[in-house]
Amino acid sequence: MSGWLDALRVAALLAADPHGCGGVVLRARAGPVRERWLDLLRSALPAGTPLRRMPASIADDRLLGGLDLAATLRAGRPVSQSGLLAEADGGIVVVPMAERLSPGTVARLCAALDTGSISLERDGLQGRQPARFGLVLLDEGADDEAVAEALADRLAFQVDLSAMGLRDVEKELGEPNYEGRGSPGPCGEELTDPIATFCAAAADLGISSLRGPLLAVRVARLAARLDEREILAEADVIEAARLVLAPRATRLSEQDMPTETHEQRPEPEKAASEPTEAPPPEGEGDDAAPPTNLDELVLQAARAAIPLNLLAQLLAGGPRLRDGKAGRMGASSGAPRTGRPIGSRPGDPRRGRLDLIATLRAAAPWQQMRRRDQDGTNEHQPRRIIVLPSDIRIKTLRQRTETTTIFCVDASGSAALERLAETKGAVELLLAESYVRRDRVALVVFRGAGAEVMLPPTRSLPRAKRLLAGLPGGGGTPLAAGVDAAATLALSIRRAGGSPVIVLLTDGRANVARSGEGGRARAGEEALAAGRALKVLGLRTLLIDTGARPNGARRLADVAEARYVPLPYADAGAMSAAVRAAIA
Amino acid sequence: MTKWDFTGGTRSAMFEDPHVIESEAKPSRDGSGSPERSWIASAAPRNEGVRHASSVPTFPFSAIVGQDEMRQALLIAAVDPSVGGVLVFGDRGTGKSTAIRALAALLPKMRTVAGCPYACDPDSPAQACPHCATHPRPKKAVEIPVPVVDLPLGATEDRVVGALDLERALSLGEKAFEPGLLARANRGFLYIDEVNLLEDHLVDLLLDVAASGVNTVEREGLSLRHPAKFVLVGSGNPEEGELRPQLLDRFGLACEVTTPTEIKTRIEVVRRRDAFERDPEGFCEAHAKAEKATQKRITRARERLGAVAVPDAALESATRLCLALGTDGLRGELTLMRTARALAALDGDRAVTDDHIKRIAPSALRHRLRRNPLDESGSTARVARAVAEVFST
Numbered sequence: 004m005s006g007w008l009d010a011l012r013v014a015a016l017l018a019a020d021p022h023g024c025g026g027v028v029l030r031a032r033a034g035p036v037r038e039r040w041l042d043l044l045r046s047a048l049p050a051g052t053p054l055r056r057m058p059a060s061i062a063d064d065r066l067l068g069g070l071d072l073a074a075t076l077r078a079g080r081p082v083s084q085s086g087l088l089a090e091a092d093g094g095i096v097v098v099p100m101a102e103r104l105s106p107g108t109v110a111r112l113c114a115a116l117d118t119g120s121i122s123l124e125r126d127g128l129q130g131r132q133p134a135r136f137g138l139v140l141l142d143e144g145a146d147d148e149a150v151a152e153a154l155a156d157r158l159a160f161q162v163d164l165s166a167m168g169l170r171d172v173e174k175e176l177g178e179p180n181y182e183g184r185g186s187p188g189p190c191g192e193e194l195t196d197p198i199a200t201f202c203a204a205a206a207d208l209g210i211s212s213l214r215g216p217l218l219a220v221r222v223a224r225l226a227a228r229l230d231e232r233e234i235l236a237e238a239d240v241i242e243a244a245r246l247v248l249a250p251r252a253t254r255l256s257e258q259d260m261p262t263e264t265h266e267q268r269p270e271p272e273k274a275a276s277e278p279t280e281a282p283p284p285e286g287e288g289d290d291a292a293p294p295t296n297l298d299e300l301v302l303q304a305a306r307a308a309i310p311l312n313l314l315a316q317l318l319a320g321g322p323r324l325r326d327g328k329a330g331r332m333g334a335s336s337g338a339p340r341t342g343r344p345i346g347s348r349p350g351d352p353r354r355g356r357l358d359l360i361a362t363l364r365a366a367a368p369w370q371q372m373r374r375r376d377q378d379g380t381n382e383h384q385p386r387r388i389i390v391l392p393s394d395i396r397i398k399t400l401r402q403r404t405e406t407t408t409i410f411c412v413d414a415s416g417s418a419a420l421e422r423l424a425e426t427k428g429a430v431e432l433l434l435a436e437s438y439v440r441r442d443r444v445a446l447v448v449f450r451g452a453g454a455e456v457m458l459p460p461t462r463s464l465p466r467a468k469r470l471l472a473g474l475p476g477g478g479g480t481p482l483a484a485g486v487d488a489a490a491t492l493a494l495s496i497r498r499a500g501g502s503p504v505i506v507l508l509t510d511g512r513a514n515v516a517r518s519g520e521g522g523r524a525r526a527g528e529e530a531l532a533a534g535r536a537l538k539v540l541g542l543r544t545l546l547i548d549t550g551a552r553p554n555g556a557r558r559l560a561d562v563a564e565a566r567y568v569p570l571p572y573a574d575a576g577a578m579s580a581a582v583r584a585a586i587a
Numbered sequence: 588m589t590k591w592d593f594t595g596g597t598r599s600a601m602f603e604d605p606h607v608i609e610s611e612a613k614p615s616r617d618g619s620g621s622p623e624r625s626w627i628a629s630a631a632p633r634n635e636g637v638r639h640a641s642s643v644p645t646f647p648f649s650a651i652v653g654q655d656e657m658r659q660a661l662l663i664a665a666v667d668p669s670v671g672g673v674l675v676f677g678d679r680g681t682g683k684s685t686a687i688r689a690l691a692a693l694l695p696k697m698r699t700v701a702g703c704p705y706a707c708d709p710d711s712p713a714q715a716c717p718h719c720a721t722h723p724r725p726k727k728a729v730e731i732p733v734p735v736v737d738l739p740l741g742a743t744e745d746r747v748v749g750a751l752d753l754e755r756a757l758s759l760g761e762k763a764f765e766p767g768l769l770a771r772a773n774r775g776f777l778y779i780d781e782v783n784l785l786e787d788h789l790v791d792l793l794l795d796v797a798a799s800g801v802n803t804v805e806r807e808g809l810s811l812r813h814p815a816k817f818v819l820v821g822s823g824n825p826e827e828g829e830l831r832p833q834l835l836d837r838f839g840l841a842c843e844v845t846t847p848t849e850i851k852t853r854i855e856v857v858r859r860r861d862a863f864e865r866d867p868e869g870f871c872e873a874h875a876k877a878e879k880a881t882q883k884r885i886t887r888a889r890e891r892l893g894a895v896a897v898p899d900a901a902l903e904s905a906t907r908l909c910l911a912l913g914t915d916g917l918r919g920e921l922t923l924m925r926t927a928r929a930l931a932a933l934d935g936d937r938a939v940t941d942d943h944i945k946r947i948a949p950s951a952l953r954h955r956l957r958r959n960p961l962d963e964s965g966s967t968a969r970v971a972r973a974v975a976e977v978f979s980t
Contacts, residue, residue, distance in 0.1 A: 063741040110781045111740050117684060122739045124746035124768060153824070198861060202854045211846050212678070216857045221864070356743070359751065360808070388760055 006163065007172050010040055013160045013246060018047035020225050021095050021137025024159040025116055025218065028101070028150050030142045031164035036172055037141065040164060041097065044139070053094035053136075055087050059103045066111060068132070069125045070357075081128065088112075089121050089132040101140035101150050109151040112138065116157050159218040161250035197223060197240045204244050204302045208252035219247040237297060244305040252305070347396040355397035366394040405501045407443040407460045408433060408582060411489035413509035413549065414450040415480040426508060427471045428575025433582060434464045443501075445492060446471070449485030451478030452519040456492060460501075479521060482513035482559075483529035486537065493542050505537070505544045506582050507565065511556025534563035547581065644867045648689035649877035651682060652856045653847050659930070660840040660950050661690050662881075664776075664818045666888040667929040670922060671839025672797055672819030674782070674954065681844040682856075683822040687778050691735035693878060695886050697774060698728040704766045705773045705813055706731065716813045717764070734775030736768050736817075744789060748804055749813075764809050769793075769802045772817040782821030793819060794837045839922050840947075841954035843967060888932035895928045896938040904941050904977065908948060911973040914955040923951045941978055948974050 017024050031037040045054055063069065068086035075082045088096065098104065104112075115121055119135040138158060142150050155161065201216035201223075210216075223243035227235050347358035349365075366388060373389040412426050426446075434444050444467065446458035458470045486507065493503035513526035537544050544565035548556040560567035568581050651658060660673045675683045699706040702725065705716040709728040738747065745751075749767030756762065768777065777793070779785060785793075796802050802815040821838065835841065847853050863870040871878075902924065909919045927943040936943070953966040 067739075067741050107740065107784055110784050114740060114780060122737055124739055124742035129746060196854075198858045199854045202850060202857055206850055206853070211848075213681070213846060213853060213856055213860075216853070217860055220857060220861050224865075359756065363756070 010162045013162050014044040014047055022135035023221055026138030026158040027160035028140045028142055028155050029162050035169045036164050036167050053091045055091045056097045057087055059100045067121055068123050083128050088115050088134040091136040092133050096136050097139045099141045102142050109154050113153055156212050156214050159222050159247050197235050200298050200301050203298055204248055204305055207302055209254035210251045215251050219243040222247050241301055241304045244301040249305045347398050350397040352397050358396040358398045361396035362394055366390045407496045407501050407503050409445045409489050409492055409505045411447045411485050411507045414448045414476040415478050423476050425575050429578040432579040434467055447489045449481050453481055454484040454488035479515040480513050481515035483517050483533045486533035507546045508549055509556055510550025511559050531562050534559045537563040644871045645688050645692045646685050646863055647871055647874040647878050648693045649881050650859055650874045653852050654844055656842045657686055657844050660842045663926050663929040665885050668818045670925045674838040674841040675822040677844030678846045681846050687820050693882055694733040696730040696732055699731050701725045701729045705770050717811055736772040736777050738779045769815040773815050775817055776820055777817045778820045781823050783823040835954040840950040842950050892932045895931045898938055901939040904944050908977045911977050919955045926951050945974055
């Protein structure tokens with residue numbers, strides 16, 4: 004079965020009921036294949052169906068709707084404008100670079116998908132508009148980036164065209180008939196229990212969200228409707244499982260994966276065999292369900308349709324680990340759009356929040372003059388305030404930039420093991436109180452031959468705990484590698500608009516060079532060089548000397564222009580206090 | 588092009604200001620032609636409530652499969668709004684929003700002063716709100732559905748707390764207050780989906796108002812207070828950012844919802860949802876009886892609530908439980924007592940027993956525990972442990 008034919012089928016189903024399907028995550032690079040698919044989707048849509056493109060960085064007033072400022076000023080009373088989602092009612096919204104959507108935008112899209120409407124409470128406006136659209140999320144992300152899970156979960160389909168060339172597509176253009184669907188199967192009688200079948204298949208593939216089977220049922224019904232049948236046929240169910248369930252698989256079913264993690268679903272055996280024993284549905288199929296092999300067929304079809312790259316991932320290491328967050332937030336942020344107002348400035352209210360009072364104040368002194376200028380034209384409305392675009396003020400907002408504390412910990416040797424426990428405690432203490440300051444914590448550990456980012460910047464205590472629990476210790480001291488890793492991480496945080504602080508915990512006695520070879524002299528030199536780099540890069544650093552001998556790491560602190568705190572017997576509390584003092 | 592409609596009509600009705608009504612009784616359209624699409628809500632008078640605006644029926648509360656803890660918490664908040672808000676945290680696709688929207692359709696109607704934008708109780712003192720203080724109250728009260736107001740993401744602060752009436756400010760240069768969502772939620776529910784994505788200052792503000800029951804507006808030269816007693820219901824997914832502890836503590840109840848793992852339950856959930864989508868009216872009708880029964884249960888429980896006794900033994904159990912868990916302050920005990928009482932009322936019992944406390948303890952206490960970096964187990968497990976210890980002796 005070719006991926007392109009599946010993609011065509013998805014386009015047909017999506018065009019038939021955009022909102023019911025939720026939409027599709029289309030993983031493909033920008034290029035002719037993707038364009039062709041979009042063209043086909045467009046042509047499959049009934050004439051007049053709206054299809055809108057939404058930039059990933061869209062602002063709320065265009066997304067949800069809001070005040071139409073120009074018209075408002077002309078009319079002298081609030082005039083509203085629809086947002087893009089409401090305009091796309093009944094049609095499709097195409098989102099390029101969907102992996103970069105901010106969490107806020109993701110949540111707004113989710114809310115609109117769930118309710119099929121937009122409710123607006125902005126700029127003194129209030130209302131509700133229908134917005135039953137389907138989403139096409141164009142995901143061009145590299146491997147580490149993916150469309151937000153919350154959103155992908157609500158869309159029926161995931162199509163991967165990234166491995167497909169134009170030639171593959173054109174080869175198949177000659178045969179426009181979609182032959183993947185075989186015959187509709189035995190017609191005329193309702194299948195015993197398609198819902199149980201979907202649920203069983205979902206359980207078998209490790210799909211925990213209930214939206215999977217739910218959307219599969221919907222798609223199966225839609226497929227039947229496209230064939231102008233009232234009742235579901237076997238082929239519909241199999242097809243829905245292939246298109247909807249397969250891309251969601253988080254593991255292979257038992258047969259393929261003997262080393263099963265039993266965490267997610269405690270009774271896999273039972274789940275796989277039980278669906279036929281499920282209570283008979285209330286309305287349909289009252290008679291005892293005869294053992295059908297449909298379950299097996301569906302599962303097989305879904306298993307066969309698991310995309311190759313996903314299959315490889317699943318074979319390699321069980322469930323995918325996907326970050327719940329969307330793309331990289333804040334990487335492109337200019338002036339903050341959130342925060343506390345600290346004043347106002349002239350500007351375009353589409354790039355900020357309108358400061359009404361300041362605007363009126365700016366307009367007030369000129370009223371007499373402007374009225375004279377407009378003499379005659381406005382006589383019937385003498386009380387109207389004349390506001391020109393130059394009067395418009397927007398609020399300036401200040402947002403505290405997020406501080407990320409990077410703990411760079413020496414986990415070498417047996418003495419450092421205790422340090423490690425203290426550091427874990429300090430990290431957790433800081434995290435526990437970090438929400439107030441909107442701070443994040445990261446952890447870099449160096450030991451043995453190199454350094455490793457154990458805990459990427461996070462605000463989540465449970466996540467940190469999980470990662471910290473299995474932290475190993477022992478081995479040599481590759482100090483330079485540790486400092487390098489911390490600096491790299493700090494720079495990436497700075498690029499994303501945050502402000503990093505490095506907390507280096509070491510006794511300063513490096514004995515492993517960057518190359519991984521032993522040797523005190525060279526390792527020490529390299530460590531100092533790495534420290535100098537910290538100074539050049541202007542990274543704020545706190546060095547906690549954990550060595551028993553005084554001033555062991557002093558030189559490193561000096562070259563890095565780091566604050567130096569000797570803490571030979573630090574406990575978690577003292578350490579977090581020292582760090583807090585350094586951050587403040 | 589479609590234009591947003593305004594609350595213009597609504598607002599005029601609310602303020603009964605003669606000269607405004609004359610000129611603006613109709614929502615303004617700016618002469619750009621009639622809207623191409625039908626409006627769902629905005630033109631409806633405030634008292635009709637938002638939820639009746641949509642013609643699509645909501646999924647019935649009684650048809651929700653499983654999620655007992657969440658349903659219990661929501662029912663308790665419906666019986667006794669003074670327990671504080673309800674926080675629902677959990678996996679995606681577990682029907683959080685469904686349950687809360689379903690609750691709206693279930694609640695019995697309430698009596699209000701006709702024309703009051705804050706939906707005041709006719710039996711409340713006349714100084715209760717700025718409207719009732721200046722307008723004589725009509726003799727006849729009206730019955731309206733309990734408001735369940737959605738706070739949509741992207742809402743601006745001016746719409747939440749209420750603000751200067753933009754239209755009147757711009758067109759007439761007049762300073763008038765336009766009530767916001769807090770006013771509309773008075774005596775009802777305010778629902779925030781993805782509460783952890785809301786800007787911090789808005790969450791602060793909401794919790795403040797929810798706790799005090801009064802919204803104080805000091806902005807843009809306006810200065811007034813109006814009643815805003817509502818039950819705050821927040822939902823969210825902890826993976827997308829945590830709520831800070833100070834905020835957590837102020838919700839009365841916190842429930843965790845998880846995707847059901849048992850295959851039978853999962854099938855039933857999908858089946859009902861599918862049946863509802865295919866025939867919403869028929870599905871609601873099939874569950875109408877159960878909905879009525881639940882409504883009756885709430886009404887009866889409300890009547891009974893005042894009479895439910897709290898014996899000293901139950902108080903002692905509650906206190907011992909809170910001590911064992913080391914919860915800060917007295918809020919834990921208070922909430923535990925109040926919610927146990929509401930639960931007893933729902934059950935039709937005359938007095939609070941240890942059984943009620945045991946059943947409500949996880950929801951009432953799990954978000955009040957001090958974070959203990961050395962304790963790896965989750966807060967739910969800690970509460971369960973404490974319950975087992977306290978009630979074993």
